[in-house]
Amino acid sequence: PSDVRLALTYTQLSQTIIGLMPNVYLAHEAYALDGFYGYYRFPTKFWGIGNDTPDEAEESYERRDFESETNALRRVGLGMYVGARYQVRHLGLEKIEADGVLRDEEVCGSAGGSASGLGVIVRHDTRDNVYQPARGFYNQCHAVFFGPAAGSDYSFTVLSLDLRKYVPVFGSHVVALQTYDTFIFGDPPFQMLSLLGGSYCMRGYYLGRYRDRNMITAQAEYRAPLFWRFGAVLFAGFGDVSDSVTAFRLDRFKYSLGCGVRFMFDARERINARIDAGFGKDGNAGVYAMVLEAF
Numbered sequence: 576p577s578d579v580r581l582a583l584t585y586t587q588l589s590q591t592i593i594g595l596m597p598n599v600y601l602a603h604e605a606y607a608l609d610g611f612y613g614y615y616r617f618p619t620k621f622w623g624i625g626n627d628t629p630d631e632a633e634e635s636y637e638r639r640d641f642e643s644e645t646n647a648l649r650r651v652g653l654g655m656y657v658g659a660r661y662q663v664r665h666l667g668l669e670k671i672e673a674d675g676v677l678r679d680e681e682v683c684g685s686a687g688g689s690a691s692g693l694g695v696i697v698r699h700d701t702r703d704n705v706y707q708p709a710r711g712f713y714n715q716c717h718a719v720f721f722g723p724a725a726g727s728d729y730s731f732t733v734l735s736l737d738l739r740k741y742v743p744v745f746g747s748h749v750v751a752l753q754t755y756d757t758f759i760f761g762d763p764p765f766q767m768l769s770l771l772g773g774s775y776c777m778r779g780y781y782l783g784r785y786r787d788r789n790m791i792t793a794q795a796e797y798r799a800p801l802f803w804r805f806g807a808v809l810f811a812g813f814g815d816v817s818d819s820v821t822a823f824r825l826d827r828f829k830y831s832l833g834c835g836v837r838f839m840f841d842a843r844e845r846i847n848a849r850i851d852a853g854f855g856k857d858g859n860a861g862v863y864a865m866v867l868e869a870f
Contacts, residue, residue: 576844591616607656610645621677624765626785626816626827634675639667646696656698660717663691666766684764688728694719707845707868708741709749731761739870751796753870758820759788769816774863775870777812778853779831781861787816791823806837831855
């Protein structure tokens with residue numbers, strides 16, 4: 576099925592987030608078009624770059640961004656798609672703290688500007704359902720090259736892997752597995768570094784609590800029905816960020832543990848609304864209310 580999602584957040588302080596997420600299949604799934612288009616005028620936080628930034632380094636600023644990501648793919652085999660990706664992001668910062676490290680514009684990206692890039696994307700999708708899979712694979716990798724030739728103020732390359740497997744264990748119980756990894760070469764703005772945390776991966780950490788060029792994460796989720804349209808999940812995650820691929824150390828990886836409840840508001844398409852509570856090390860925690868599964 577094709578779908579188009581629209582998310583809107585607006586506060587009494589005129590803070591705004593708008594996100595448009597189309598996912599469209601054409602010509603009997605011979606072609607796929609999807610992406611993300613977002614506008615942000617919203618406060619966020621920065622703790623510095625690296626995997627051991629202290630809590631006391633926290634500083635706030637207002638993000639004034641527009642970002643877009645467009646994928647155009649063609650099916651080349653059973654469940655296999657190949658195509659192109661185009662990304663554009665306009666980076667704006669407002670209300671920067673007077674004594675923060677972003678004020679002196681020495682952090683790459685703190686002066687704002689634009690980043691745009693072109694790349695290739697390969698996707699392998701054998702899921703039995705795109706919204707709540709019970710079996711199959713979803714594997715995607717992409718490489719995007721940012722630089723002056725694409726109209727970018729920054730020059731860097733992003734390689735990303737998203738590998739998932741869904742295993743039915745008994746009845747409607749499912750184990751979902753994922754590894755999501757990014758590797759960046761060059762000089763990206765701090766806003767586009769690999770960000771650990773958020774509502775989809777390493778739940779329990781603020782998105783960007785830890786950021787660096789490279790990130791390796793893995794997570795598992797046990798999904799079980801309860802009664803009527805309600806369900807429950809248990810999840811665990813493991814991951815970290817690093818300046819170089821060779822600098823990762825297993826004994827320093829962060830962990831994430833949590834649970835959640837599900838309500839299937841569209842039984843025909845098996846679409847869930849979810850509330851998750853995630854907990855990480857050093858007192859990190861988060862609660863997330865979303866539509867669709869984390870992965």
